[in-house]
Amino acid sequence: FAFTKASLFLWVLKKDGSSNASPDILPEVLLEVSHPVNLSHTFYGIMFDAGSTGTRIHIYTFIQKDPVELPVLDNEMYHAVKPGLSAYKDKPEEGGNTIRALLKVAKKTVPEDEWKQTPVVLKATAGLRLLPKEKANALLDEVREVFDESPFFVPNNSVSIMNGTNEGVLAWVTVNFLTGHLYAKTRKTVGILDLGGGSTQITFLPKSKKTVFTAPASYIANINMFNHTLQLYTHSYLGNGLVAARLATLGALGADGLDWKVFTSSCLPKKFREDWTFGGITYKVSGIPDGYAGYKLCYYEVMRVVKGIVHQPFEVKGSSIFYAFSYYFDRAVESGLIDGSRGGMVEVRDFKKRAKEVCNKMTKYRPISPFLCMDMTYITCLLKEGFGFKDNTMLQLAKKVNNVETSWALGATFDHFNNLNIH
Numbered sequence: 001f002a003f004t005k006a007s008l009f010l011w012v013l014k015k016d017g018s019s020n021a022s023p024d025i026l027p028e029v030l031l032e033v034s035h036p037v038n039l040s041h042t043f044y045g046i047m048f049d050a051g052s053t054g055t056r057i058h059i060y061t062f063i064q065k066d067p068v069e070l071p072v073l074d075n076e077m078y079h080a081v082k083p084g085l086s087a088y089k090d091k092p093e094e095g096g097n098t099i100r101a102l103l104k105v106a107k108k109t110v111p112e113d114e115w116k117q118t119p120v121v122l123k124a125t126a127g128l129r130l131l132p133k134e135k136a137n138a139l140l141d142e143v144r145e146v147f148d149e150s151p152f153f154v155p156n157n158s159v160s161i162m163n164g165t166n167e168g169v170l171a172w173v174t175v176n177f178l179t180g181h182l183y184a185k186t187r188k189t190v191g192i193l194d195l196g197g198g199s200t201q202i203t204f205l206p207k208s209k210k211t212v213f214t215a216p217a218s219y220i221a222n223i224n225m226f227n228h229t230l231q232l233y234t235h236s237y238l239g240n241g242l243v244a245a246r247l248a249t250l251g252a253l254g255a256d257g258l259d260w261k262v263f264t265s266s267c268l269p270k271k272f273r274e275d276w277t278f279g280g281i282t283y284k285v286s287g288i289p290d291g292y293a294g295y296k297l298c299y300y301e302v303m304r305v306v307k308g309i310v311h312q313p314f315e316v317k318g319s320s321i322f323y324a325f326s327y328y329f330d331r332a333v334e335s336g337l338i339d340g341s342r343g344g345m346v347e348v349r350d351f352k353k354r355a356k357e358v359c360n361k362m363t364k365y366r367p368i369s370p371f372l373c374m375d376m377t378y379i380t381c382l383l384k385e386g387f388g389f390k391d392n393t394m395l396q397l398a399k400k401v402n403n404v405e406t407s408w409a410l411g412a413t414f415d416h417f418n419n420l421n422i423h
Contacts, residue, residue: 040064042064043062043064043071043117043118044060044061044062044110044114045059045060045062045121045413045416046060046110046152047060047122047412047413047416048122048143049408050123050125050127051084051124051125051198052084052086052125052130052197052244053083053197054080054082054084055080055098056078056080056405057077057106058077058078058407059105060073061073062074073404073410076403079102079105081101084127084279085127085139086127086128086130086280087277092138092141093142095139095143096143096145099147103152112151115152116152117153118152119152119154119155119158119416120150120152121158121159121416122147123161123408124140124161125196125198125199126198126241129161129164147159162412164201164235165218165234165422167199167201168194168202168232168235168236169223169232169420169422170415171194171201171407171408172191172205172232173408173410173420174404174406174414175192175401176189177410177411177414178402178404178406178410179323182225189205190320190323191205191316192322192323192324192325193322193328193395194324194326194407195241195242195326195379195382198243198244199236199239199240199244200237200240201235202234202235202387203232203233204234205231205233206233206315207320208314208315211233211315215314219233219235219311219313220232220234221234221422222421223421223422237310240305240306240309240310240386241327242378245302246371246375249265250263251263258283260284263285263286265298265301265374266292266294266297267297267302268287268293268362268373268374269287269362269366269370271289272366273285293359294360295359295360295373298373298377299381302374303381307385307386310385312387312388313387316387316393321396322393322396323401324395327375327379328397329343329397329399331372331376332351332354334368335357335358335376337350337351343397343400345395346397347391347394348380348383348390348391348392348395352384352391354376355376355380358376359376
């Protein structure tokens with residue numbers, strides 16, 4: 001698994017030969033690809049991301065141009081279905097059918113003569129981590145059956161619940177790989193912030209030893225790349241994903257008496273009241289009809305979900321750039337903070353400013369989502385009070401980089417073909 005600087009950039013060169021590599025290394029890249037190459041062989045990888053709010057399939061096409069070099073990522077086919085597997089906790093067969101439907105997409109994408117050697121892997125995240133063990137296992141067993149009857153190659157341990165550390169590390173690998181930051185001996189990488197439905201991750205390569213020394217031991221992960229070990233700061237907070245945080249804010253997480261209890265919040269429009277389902281459980285939620293609503297009160301409510309729970313790494317107060325995706329991106333688009341087709345750079349203070357606007361004009365934003373005030377306030381609180389980011393920290397909000405989804409799925413496929421030995 002030895003790389004040269006240029007060989008890794010072959011990974012991020014697109015079909016048209018364009019690159020997102022930084023200008024100072026582009027001549028080296030162009031030099032590398034200007035030699036005639038034999039397009040020796042194309043291969044595929046299928047990665048299922050079974051999240052708390054949906055199941056996604058990523059089908060990657062790789063081209064191996066040279067047996068000793070890294071393959072090039074040619075393209076990605078992406079498809080998603082809702083709800084997530086955890087919603088089928090009492091009907092595992094129906095959960096299995098959602099996987100069957102997605103495998104049909106894979107059969108159309110991967111040529112038939114490649115099916116037998118194309119690995120199919122499913123990794124589940126917080127939705128299944130939050131379920132009782134026997135219910136999660138029943139769902140995983142169902143997926144294994146679906147895989148076994150498929151024409152694709154099923155590796156050992158192809159269906160599993162991924163631990164949160166790997167989720168953060170592999171998302172970091174994906175983003176740094178796609179942005180061209182992953183090459184030998186670099187210290188110039190970007191951090192990642194991933195906000196799912198059930199959990200949230202932060203991962204970055206520390207520049208300061210103090211970050212490593214002051215972090216809880218389990219927050220430092222070693223990853224084997226370029227024949228040497230990178231030490232990453234990474235943690236996954238289970239229960240601090242956006243949707244789980246709504247439940248925690250409402251006081252509904254783990255509550256009983258769901259048939260008759262109504263969970264209220266000043267983060268919701270005063271006249272709002274409806275049944276809301278997450279993970280196959282239905283909750284009655286409402287605003288406070290004769291009370292107050294708005295940003296200040298809402299901030300106070302969501303603070304309890306964050307304060308003292310999220311560790312503040314020593315160096316996030318610095319000027320590093322973080323890529324933020326999943327619900328960070330979705331809510332920024334819904335609240336009008338960024339353009340959905342382009343993404344964009346924002347500062348942490350922009351989330352705060354927009355959260356205030358949304359919360360103080362809830363009726364205007366209610367058609368988009370009655371939860372938008374709560375969600376935007378939670379994101380603001382998580383970034384500021386949780387991770388400890390400064391108001392002027394820059395966040396690059398992106399759904400895709402070079403037309404590939406920003407998620408842990410590419411990193412996990414990469415790990416499948418080249419053991420990264422994360423520990």
